[in-house]
Amino acid sequence: MFDTHSHQIAHQNVIQLPYGMSAAHSFAQHCPHQPGIRKVAANETLWCEGEERSHIFIVRSGAICFSRMLPDGRRIVLGFAYPGDVIGIGSDFHYCDAQTVQATRLEAIPASSFKRAIVEDPSFGKQASAAVNQALDAAYQHVVVISKLSANERLASFLIALSDRNDKHGLSPLSIVLPMRRVDIADYLGLTIETVSRTFTIFRNAGLIAMDQASIVIFKDIRKLRALAAGGGE
Amino acid sequence: MFDTHSHQIAHQNVIQLPYGMSAAHSFAQHCPHQPGIRKVAANETLWCEGEERSHIFIVRSGAICFSRMLPDGRRIVLGFAYPGDVIGIGSDFHYCDAQTVQATRLEAIPASSFKRAIVEDPSFGKQASAAVNQALDAAYQHVVVISKLSANERLASFLIALSDRNDKHGLSPLSIVLPMRRVDIADYLGLTIETVSRTFTIFRNAGLIAMDQASIVIFKDIRKLRALAAGGGE
């Protein structure tokens, strides 16, 4: 179920789910709905900041990016969601924009149905509130990463978080796929695309990772990366 | 309960309530408890990250600072709480440390009593979950501030948030008190104390603010400050 465990500092958990969480099965069970799968192309907007929430979605494939824009156009990525994540829970109005970064399949659950399930099933309500707490925890972790860590540490924490996620989902923790573009990673880590790119190069040259494509990272020395991500010394 | 080891922290305010929210009256009403006021000196620790939550507190006077530490000692301030804020709601385990930045009076409500009230009174449960959502929103706003804004913009947004809070509480929006020290502001904004200090000087020289003491800010051109805070250019 979704316990909000206390975290250790910097590693992991960062990435995810401001707005999303993993627990798709249980949520789908508790929310009766027409099992409608929506297919959405890449770079489509699911919703915008301030809009009223109409649906809860379960990500079945693809990836979602949550962001906000400043008046002058600067963009901040608040997080990503991946297959298995439930997105859109929280307050009645969306905190941020949501866009696909890939072709994505979503299972849509009407917000009304979701709300009803919360009221009627206390245990489900607990799960939902635990999910929000989890998102809060992730947001705080995000603050930690971008407020004090160096570019190397930020990227390391991002990669380690994805590795940990793979591990949790039964995939290999030693290689990850980056569905999003560099600009999304940069805006998520509070860096520029150039710095992100250079940092990847530094990691490659240092033998920490290998990359045959820009979207696939193979870990060569995950211990060192993890130490970097934790914001410890080393 | 309030163990006293340690750091100095101290401060207060920003807008936000990572962990806190304003709705003290209603919360106190719904949670039956022995009306016990606790007086806590400055720089005392209320709780530490990872500890199980034992009480919900309503801040009656003083100020609280929420922070986390990295393994190497770097410190991140996640937010502040002021009189009228309810602190400690959220998951069963604390996300971060909480310390007083001033002598503070707190009203303590046992977590058990709080939980019972949530179960027994649906409307109260809604308020509690709205509070968590509010904290989540504040955390995202914090991410925005520290990931993309310049030092000037960060400090401006901090000051404007305090001004807005004053306004909301019926106090003058044109002057604010900073109960926390520079190091707390710095750790909250992802800057150093030197940069914070220099930025205050820049604002003073530019005629945006006036300060007779280091802890009192009088706004001279709040429009410009607000424009800066919004990240809009100017």
Place this chain on the structure above:
DNA sequence: GGTGTCAATTGATCCCTGTCAACCGACGAA
């Protein structure tokens, strides 16, 4: 094939902010 577009990488340079340090004013103790 050639061309256009978009994403990623790399290079050169700049500047904002961190770092290290000195200094100042307030306050408390001896």
Place this chain on the structure above:
DNA sequence: TTCGTCGGTTGACAGGGATCAATTGACACC
């Protein structure tokens, strides 16, 4: 009083990342 401490301010300097710019590679389309 003098001394010591603490918090804040200011200065000098340097480094990390941003900025501006060019290059490369992948891919779609004609």
